[in-house]
Amino acid sequence: MPKPGIVPIPPKGPGYYSALDTLMGNRLEKPPKSGYAPFAINAWPFFDADWRYVESVPNCQWTAVERLKRLHLSERLLLSTGGEFWVRYTNETNSRLQAANNDFTLAHVRQYADFWFGESLRVYGEYVWADSFDEELSPVPPDVDRGDILDLFVDLKLGELGGESVYVRGGRQELLFGSQRMVTPLPWANKRHSFDGFRMFRHGKETDVDAFWTKYVPPQASEFDSADDQQTFAGLWWNDHSKKGSSKDLYYLFYDNENTVSQLGIGRAPFQTHTVGSRWSGNQDGFMWDIEGAMQFGRQADRDLVAGMGTVGFGKGCPDAPWSPTFWMYYDYASGDNDLSSGDAHTFNQQFPFGHYYFGWMDLIGRQNIHDLNAHLYLYPNKWTTMWLQYHHFYLAEERDALYNAGGVAYRHDPTGAAGNNVGDEIDLVLNFHLTRYSDILVSYNKLFGGKYLEATANANQDSNAEALYLIFQQRW
Template structure:
């Protein structure tokens, strides 16, 4: 903590905290201040009215195009939320319009997270505004704008930390088929976020200040047993946001993501996924100590099984990857195995997980075979340490997670990660899949380091959420012998307000 410096940003964040969090907390249940009105003793008895409809615990989802405010259509529902006036609007007969968005502030105090022995204190802001228009049951248009900024930085902003007013989602849905059992087939075309499974391979990456998005087309089949998505898209690269640009984001025709993703969800407390994903990039890309190669195509076939029985929980996911990396033949893979247990009889009902996360590396960088797993376009922040120092490439990670809920609105999380390289002659890759340290001789060994993270999340109400995280990274011999590295510290404070 000694390396976390004070800055005027803290005062700025404190003022915004008072402006946003305190009013949100005070207004958490405005309905509690409204007294009940009962019939007087001289009035005739009346048939009791039907019970008022209740709002779901959280109608907001991620991504926003999954938000569901249909409970407002119930005539017995009594609205006490001031933002309900923006939902279920009827611009013209036969249409329904939802309006909303999010404003977030995230304060970073960092030291050496980029392995450069330098500190950085800065403030990220993000504004998202959306409009969701349904025309009957068969057609829909969804649009979402985003404005992301970074202030007070001492180092150049990372890719994705800045993006001035642009489109994060802009697509149309056409329902092509629907049966009496609720099955549907929908065609979606336009700009859209993608989130699949547990987001280890394909995610919109909500931690990134500018979320990952794509231009393309999808076919979405939903039934009581399976949900199946087939898609062809082009990536909207984060690199075009450098220098705080104001240009409309363009997708890259040289970076294409296609695939088929199926999820079985009819079994209680159990989910099964199966998928084929192909990521093609025809731009020059870095390859550790070997410089630059002329693109790649990574074909990934895998599955995931997650479930629960009584107090025991488990998750397993794995995939094999083949294709080409420059002139090399790709043959790689990854797997994750986790076992957890929830202790219901213990105060705060803690849950303990133990995970082993493995991604293959390249044993011999000089041959014509590429053994390094390509992590595709994932969400690594919640799986591989909150410092975002490593990615799921050439990696072994033994990690433990303890979660406790001292209050229904408060969640506490403690994590410990032990990192090794899977192959000592391959590189260490960061959370974006970019090689950051390499020893092609392998003499530096494979011990990357350890990371301890602590998080407190407070759900003030269905609109406001406050998250505070602190972590410390202990460098291992590999980093010490490939350029040196001091310990890394970080402190994040993140406030979001949805409306």
């Protein structure tokens, strides 16, 4: 998986890498290999999990999960299976900044099968069942999808270019590119994003090249998901990782949504966006940087669109210090519109982002019409416990534009601009306990201290402050 932003440098060397290792006195010389993340949230799709190392592990040392991977059914036929059970309890005060509390539980089960016929043909399928229980507010669409196909595609090798294989993928698939600021499977969601379409890719030791043309697949609670023919998402992505410790991206994204959407009197769709962006990130001697920017052109409703976004972050990791701290400072910006009645639109369209990761765990802020000054601190009290502290200060880019949430929905708006631009401050505390090599418990406490803008735009059924408690258990196989 490409490295996202705000990346920590975890401790290495001899130690106990899970709670079970500690109880059993199983001291390891280095972190154990796995195709899954040692964290409750696995960002990359399971079809990108790398289990090739299993081939070099003696059979007598395989874990129960490793015995499900790289099964040689014949000389050319290879099978891997696996999945995940995930449950999240949520307690929200002033949920979605409404004057209402929301206490509920989300759960999902995923199961996949991955067939390889040599290197020339691959068939991958993944089932998902996701549901919500005891909610007091209506669940958001990604919360509920009772039995569906998350992924079902075929990879066909077309040949080789520059010594690397070129593949075409057709079918339903998750998409993940670069920092995930623009394109993500949405790992936090109970049901992740899917797209129907085609992707051609060549991934090599120095460069990766991807091209895709898809239709977005919105989740349906009790019906079989089908692609929305009104939403086309396509693009080109190039990544250069030829220099150790450095990564460069250049990308073009095309998003055409022909549906009609109006929020708080603002015409949000139909729209057609062309986004051109680049990113440079790296790590040298524990000093890290992450710089990304994009310009956007097209049409929003009946207006010409010119917009942009940018982010700059610098970090320092000290893996050999006590608790192995990693510290980051970031500034994030996405343009807004100072005159919604003019013939030009300037509100950045965030595409399909991992907003939960970048703009706070409350999911109240999206990458649209926003400034965000944020700081992050990772700590490792031991090798199986991750502590992540965040602070965000939010203020609007344009006072007359709306405030948009993590899903890009406008939910507060003062067209006069009299409410100002001070949205507020958010703090987030995340604790992940790695129980075994394939299971975790995550606890997160999050609070938004509303600023003058939220206070001024709140009606009798709304509030300016909010807090949330999340408790997650996951087991993978």
